[in-house]
Amino acid sequence: MRDELRILKSLAGPFPAFEADLTPDEPRELFSTWLRNAIEAEIKEPHAMVLSTVDANGVPDARVLILKNLDQRGWHFATTGSGPKGRQIAANPSVALTFYWPQLGRQVRLRGMAFQAEAHERYADFRARAAGAKAVALTERQSEVLGSSQELDDALALQHRRLQDEPDLVSANWALFIVMPHEVEFWQGDSERRHHRLRYRREKAGWLKERLWP
Numbered sequence: 001m002r003d004e005l006r007i008l009k010s011l012a013g014p015f016p017a018f019e020a021d022l023t024p025d026e027p028r029e030l031f032s033t034w035l036r037n038a039i040e041a042e043i044k045e046p047h048a049m050v051l052s053t054v055d056a057n058g059v060p061d062a063r064v065l066i067l068k069n070l071d072q073r074g075w076h077f078a079t080t081g082s083g084p085k086g087r088q089i090a091a092n093p094s095v096a097l098t099f100y101w102p103q104l105g106r107q108v109r110l111r112g113m114a115f116q117a118e119a120h121e122r123y124a125d126f127r128a129r130a131a132g133a134k135a136v137a138l139t140e141r142q143s144e145v146l147g148s149s150q151e152l153d154d155a156l157a158l159q160h161r162r163l164q165d166e167p168d169l170v171s172a173n174w175a176l177f178i179v180m181p182h183e184v185e186f187w188q189g190d191s192e193r194r195h196h197r198l199r200y201r202r203e204k205a206g207w208l209k210e211r212l213w214p
């Protein structure tokens with residue numbers, strides 16, 4: 001495998017310039033700009049991110065999720081709250097989020113605390129889901145061991161029937177988490193490996209900005 005990997009290019013560029021002195025005072029504004037840049041660059045699933053958690057024994061776990069919103073409280077994602085990541089967050093709300101936009105050579109890393117949104121927000125998020133996504137969520141069995149495809153088909157058919165009878169049905173365990181970061185790092189790759197790194201750290205008085213060695 002080593003030779004196959006060695007010939008692959010990484011961070012070939014060209015990439016956007018990065019002016020640390022021209023960055024805003026708070027990270028949400030810069031993140032919004034970078035996400036919009038990724039959308040404009042037509043990067044596939046620019047709102048996909050890795051959510052890292054730790055379980056009750058301190059063992060890390062990570063998976064890809066979709067960013068659902070961004071507001072003054074933080075970065076939002078939705079999931080079945082009774083599954084592994086929901087249980088891990090209940091035991092330890094410290095999480096990390098990682099975004100990567102390859103065509104722009106950009107990575108954003110956040111570390112912070114996850115908390116649940118208000119019940120009305122969770123319900124609204126669930127109601128906005130497509131029928132198929134609602135049916136899967138209503139099985140409330142995400143990440144459990146699946147015995148057979150038939151078992152899944154039967155469970156989904158049952159949930160579709162429930163949704164037909166009761167279109168406003170909401171999964172009791174549907175969770176909308178908001179991550180409030182205490183640290184956000186913006187990484188702009190450079191093809192000569194003179195990468196730019198800017199970290200925002202939340203302090204009592206506001207956000208502290210620090211440049212980091214590549």
Ligand SMILES: Cc1cc2nc3c(=O)[nH]c(=O)nc-3n(C[C@H](O)[C@H](O)[C@H](O)COP(=O)(O)O)c2cc1C
Pocket residue numbers: 045048061062063064065066067077078079080083084085086142143
């Ligand atoms: C591109 C992509 C987007 C995903 N979006 C979500 C999502 O928004 N919510 C979700 O619960 N799972 C999503 N998944 C599935 C998760 O990666 C994961 O398999 C699932 O949530 C179970 O995670 P857990 O067992 O750690 O709780 C997505 C996977 C991919 C590859």
